[in-house]
Amino acid sequence: MKKRAYVSVLSVVLSILLLAGCGNTATGTNNKSDDSSTNTASTATQAPTAAAEPSFEGEELSILVSAGWMDNRYDATIARFEETYGVTVDLQTIPADQYSDVLQTRLAGGTCADVFWIQSNPFAIESVIVDYENYCIDFTGADWMSVVPEARLSSCMVGDSLYGLQLWHNSPEYVMVYNKTLFNELGITEVPTTYAELLADCDTIAAAGITPWFLPGADGWQHQLSFFQIGGVYEEATPGLYDALNNNTATFAGNAKMLEVLNEFKELSDKGYFGEDWIGTSSTNMANEFGDRNVAMAMANSSYIQQLKEDTGTTDEFGLFLIPLGDNQNFPTNPAGPTMFGYKGTEHEDLVKAFFSFVCTTESLQEILDNSPSYTNIHVNDPDVQQHWLTEEQTFMDSIDESKMLTPVLQTGTKFTNDYWMDFGADMIAFCQGTMTADEVLANMDANRAISAAIQGDPAWQ
Amino acid sequence: MKKNKIYPKWFIIAPLILYAVFFLLPSLLGVWYSFTDWNVRSKGVINFVGINNYIEIFTSNKNYSAGIINTLKFTLISNVVKLIPALFLAILLKEKLKGKNFYRTIFYLPSILPFLVIGLIFKSILNFNDGLLNSALEFLHLDFMKQKWLSDLAVVWKSIYGVDAWRGIGYVMTIFLAGLNAIPSSYYEAASIDGANFFHKLRFITLPMLTGSITINLVFGLTYGLKVFDIVYVLTNGGPGHATEVLTTYSYQVYANGSYGLATALNTILFLITTVLGVLIVTYMSKQEVGE
Numbered sequence: 222m223k224k225r226a227y228v229s230v231l232s233v234v235l236s237i238l239l240l241a242g243c244g245n246t247a248t249g250t251n252n253k254s255d256d257s258s259t260n261t262a263s264t265a266t267q268a269p270t271a272a273a274e275p276s277f278e279g280e281e282l283s284i285l286v287s288a289g290w291m292d293n294r295y296d297a298t299i300a301r302f303e304e305t306y307g308v309t310v311d312l313q314t315i316p317a318d319q320y321s322d323v324l325q326t327r328l329a330g331g332t333c334a335d336v337f338w339i340q341s342n343p344f345a346i347e348s349v350i351v352d353y354e355n356y357c358i359d360f361t362g363a364d365w366m367s368v369v370p371e372a373r374l375s376s377c378m379v380g381d382s383l384y385g386l387q388l389w390h391n392s393p394e395y396v397m398v399y400n401k402t403l404f405n406e407l408g409i410t411e412v413p414t415t416y417a418e419l420l421a422d423c424d425t426i427a428a429a430g431i432t433p434w435f436l437p438g439a440d441g442w443q444h445q446l447s448f449f450q451i452g453g454v455y456e457e458a459t460p461g462l463y464d465a466l467n468n469n470t471a472t473f474a475g476n477a478k479m480l481e482v483l484n485e486f487k488e489l490s491d492k493g494y495f496g497e498d499w500i501g502t503s504s505t506n507m508a509n510e511f512g513d514r515n516v517a518m519a520m521a522n523s524s525y526i527q528q529l530k531e532d533t534g535t536t537d538e539f540g541l542f543l544i545p546l547g548d549n550q551n552f553p554t555n556p557a558g559p560t561m562f563g564y565k566g567t568e569h570e571d572l573v574k575a576f577f578s579f580v581c582t583t584e585s586l587q588e589i590l591d592n593s594p595s596y597t598n599i600h601v602n603d604p605d606v607q608q609h610w611l612t613e614e615q616t617f618m619d620s621i622d623e624s625k626m627l628t629p630v631l632q633t634g635t636k637f638t639n640d641y642w643m644d645f646g647a648d649m650i651a652f653c654q655g656t657m658t659a660d661e662v663l664a665n666m667d668a669n670r671a672i673s674a675a676i677q678g679d680p681a682w683q
Numbered sequence: 684m685k686k687n688k689i690y691p692k693w694f695i696i697a698p699l700i701l702y703a704v705f706f707l708l709p710s711l712l713g714v715w716y717s718f719t720d721w722n723v724r725s726k727g728v729i730n731f732v733g734i735n736n737y738i739e740i741f742t743s744n745k746n747y748s749a750g751i752i753n754t755l756k757f758t759l760i761s762n763v764v765k766l767i768p769a770l771f772l773a774i775l776l777k778e779k780l781k782g783k784n785f786y787r788t789i790f791y792l793p794s795i796l797p798f799l800v801i802g803l804i805f806k807s808i809l810n811f812n813d814g815l816l817n818s819a820l821e822f823l824h825l826d827f828m829k830q831k832w833l834s835d836l837a838v839v840w841k842s843i844y845g846v847d848a849w850r851g852i853g854y855v856m857t858i859f860l861a862g863l864n865a866i867p868s869s870y871y872e873a874a875s876i877d878g879a880n881f882f883h884k885l886r887f888i889t890l891p892m893l894t895g896s897i898t899i900n901l902v903f904g905l906t907y908g909l910k911v912f913d914i915v916y917v918l919t920n921g922g923p924g925h926a927t928e929v930l931t932t933y934s935y936q937v938y939a940n941g942s943y944g945l946a947t948a949l950n951t952i953l954f955l956i957t958t959v960l961g962v963l964i965v966t967y968m969s970k971q972e973v974g975e
Contacts, residue, residue: 319920321939322935325723325938325939325940325941329943351724438923439833439834441920441922498811498812498831498834500831500922501810501811501833501923502811502812506813644936647921647922647924647925648924648925650922650923650924651923651925651926652924654836654923654924654926656836656924656926661744664744668743668744672940672942676723676724676941676942677724
C-alpha cells in the first residue's frame with residue numbers, strides 16, 4: 222500500500238514537471254516571437270537605407286541543385302552573401318542522374334529547399350515544375366529582370382510572370398572538342414563534316430590505339446546529346462517537323478533521319494569508337510584522358526578547352542567542329558540552361574529575394590564568371606562585366622553560316638522532349654546493347670511525351 | 684502461471700490504432716489511388732479510371748512486366764546466394780574456432796553500412812577501366828577474367844547479387860547462429876556415437892531444429908527481395924539501358940514523372956505479391972514446425 226502511494230506521488234510529480242517543461246518552452250517561444258516582433262517594429266522605424274537591407278541574421282538559406290550547375294563558381298558569391306547578411310547557406314548538391322527524381326519528390330512532398338534549380342527551356346516551367354503557381358515565388362517586377370537577356374527570359378517566364386533566373390554562358394554548347402595537334406599528327410587535316418568522314422577519321426584514330434570519341438555513358442545524360450544537339454538536321458530533312466511535333470501531327474517513331482542518326486550512333490558503339498566500356502564510363506576522368514592523349518575528341522562546351530589546358534597542362538592545340546551525325550552542319554542554338562527558382566513554401570521568402578538580387582549585381586556576376594574555369598563568358602545585360610571569349614570560339618562561330626543557327630536544339634525546340642532526357646538515354650543504351658530497336662527508342666519518346674501532354678492537358682493531345 | 688502476470692487485452696488497443704492509422708489506412712488508400720488518374724497536376728481533382736493503370740502496366744511498351752520478373756528473380760536468387768553460404772558460415776563459426784568472435788564481427792559489419800556508401804565503394808571497385816577488381820586481376824595476370832561488371836548485360840545481375848550477398852550474409856548468419864546455439868549439444872554427441880557424419884547431422888538435427896531461424900530468414904529475405912530498391916539504384920540505377928529495372932525503380936521513376944496513380948498501381952502489385960508469398964511461406968513453415 223505504501224509502495225503504491227509512493228508510485229502515485231511520483232507519477233503526479235513527474236506529470237507536473239512535464240507540464241512545467243512544456244510551459245517553459247511555450248513561454249520561450251512566445252518570448253522569441255515577442256523579440257522578433259520588437260525587432261521588426263524597430264527595423265521598420267529605422268532609416269530608409271537600413272530598411273532596404275532587412276536583417277536576416279541567423280537565418281539559413283537552402284539551395285537544391287544538380288551537380289555541375291553551380292560547382293565552385295558560386296562559392297565566393299555565397300560566402301559574401303553569408304557575410305553581408307549574417308546568414309548561412311546550405312548547398313544541397315545532388316548527383317545529376319538522381320536530381321530530377323529528388324526534386325520532384327521534394328516538391329510533391331512539400332519539403333523543397335528555399336531555392337531550387339531546373340534545366341529550363343521555353344517549355345520547362347510548365348512541364349518540369351508543372352504546378353509552378355504553387356511551387357515558385359513570383360518575381361515579376363524584380364530589379365534583376367533587366368540583367369537577363371530577352372532570349373533567356375522565355376525560359377524564366379510563363380506569360381507575363383517571372384519565376385526563374387538564368388545565368389548561363391553563351392558559348393557553343395556540346396559541340397565536338399578535338400585535339401587538333403593529335404589529328405594533324407595522324408594525318409587528319411580537315412575536320413569531318415559528314416558521318417562518312419567521321420567514320421573514316423575514327424578508323425584512323427582507333428588504328429593508332431587511341432579512343433576516337435570519349436563518351437561517358439555512365440553519367441546517363443551525356444550520350445543523348447549527340448542525338449538532340451543536331452535538331453536542325455531533322456528540321457532540314459522534314460521542314461516543319463518541330464511545329465508538327467508540337468502540334469502532335471508528327472512522331473519521332475518512323476522519322477527516317479532520326480533512325481539514320483541512331484543507327485550511326487550504334488555503328489560507332491559497335492566498332493568500339495566510344496571506348497571499350499563507354500556505357501560504364503563516367504566523365505570524371507575526361508580531362509585526364511584528353512591530357513594523356515588517350516582520347517581524340519568528345520562532346521563538350523567550347524570553353525572546356527580552357528579548363529582542359531588548365532587542368533592537365535597540355536600544350537596540344539584544340540579545336541571545335543559540329544557533331545556530324547546525320548551529316549549535320551547545324552549549330553546547336555539553345556536558349557536553355559540551368560535556372561534557379563524560389564520555392565513558394567519557404568519560410569525565408571525575403572531572404573530568397575535578397576539572394577536573387579545579390580547574385581545579379583555586377584560584382585557577383587563578374588565573380589561567378591571569373592570562378593568558372595568552364596565559362597569564357599556570362600550571358601547577361603551588363604556591359605561592366607569583363608568577358609573572356611576564346612579565340613577558338615570566335616573562329617568557330619565565324620565559320621558557321623547564320624542560316625544554320627536558326628533552329629533550336631531538339632530537346633528545347635519541341636514540347637515535353639526534354640522531360641524524358643534520362644529515359645531516352647537509357648533507351649539509347651538498350652538499343653546499343655540490342656535489347657531495343659531504333660524505332661522502339663523513338664516510339665518510347667512519343668509515348669512518354671503523350672503521358673506528359675495528357676497530364677498537362679495539352680489540347681493537341683486531347 | 685500467475686494470472687496477474689498476463690497483460691490485459693486492452694493493452695493491444697493503442698498499438699492497433701497506431702498500426703491502423705499509420706500503416707493499414709495509407710496502404711488501403713494506396714490501393715484506392717491505383718484506380719485513379721492522380722497525377723502531379725490533379726490539384727485535388729482525382730478521377731476513378733478503373734483498371735486503366737493496371738492495363739497500362741501490362742500492355743505498355745515500357746516493359747513494366749520485365750521489372751516484375753526481375754524483382755521475382757532477384758528475390759529468389761539473392762536469397763539462395765545469401766542463405767546457403769550464411770548457414771555454413773554459421774555452422775563453422777559455432778565450432779571451437781580460434782578468433783570466431785572476430786570473424787563473426789567482420790562478417791556482420793557490412794550489414795550496418797548504408798547502401799549509398801556501399802554503392803559508391805562498389806561502383807569504384809567494379810569500374811572496368813580503373814576499378815580495384817579489374818586492376819587486381821590484371822596484376823595477377825588474370826586478364827581473361829576482367830569484366831564490365833556493371834555495364835555488360837551478361838554480368839551486371841551477378842555483380843548486384845555479389846554485392847548484395849557481401850552486405851547481407853553476415854546478418855543472415857547471425858540469425859542462424861542464434862538458432863544453432865539453441866540446439867542442445869547432446870543431440871550431436873548422441874548422433875556421433877551412432878556414427879553420423881556431418882551431413883547426417885545437418886540433415887537430421889541441424890535443419891529440423893533450425894526451422895524457426897530459416898522461417899525468419901526466408902520471410903525477411905522475401906520482403907527485402909521484393910521491395911529491393913537501394914542496392915539496384917545505387918549500383919546501376921536500373922541500367923545498363925533497362926536491364927536491371929525492378930518494380931520499385933519503375934515505381935520511383937513513374938512517381939517522379941508525376942503519374943502518381945500509375946506509381947501506386949505498381950506498388951499495389953508489389954504489395955499483393957509480397958502478401959501472397961509471405962502468407963504461403965509462413966503457413967508452410969508453421970506446418971513443418973507442427974509436424975515436427
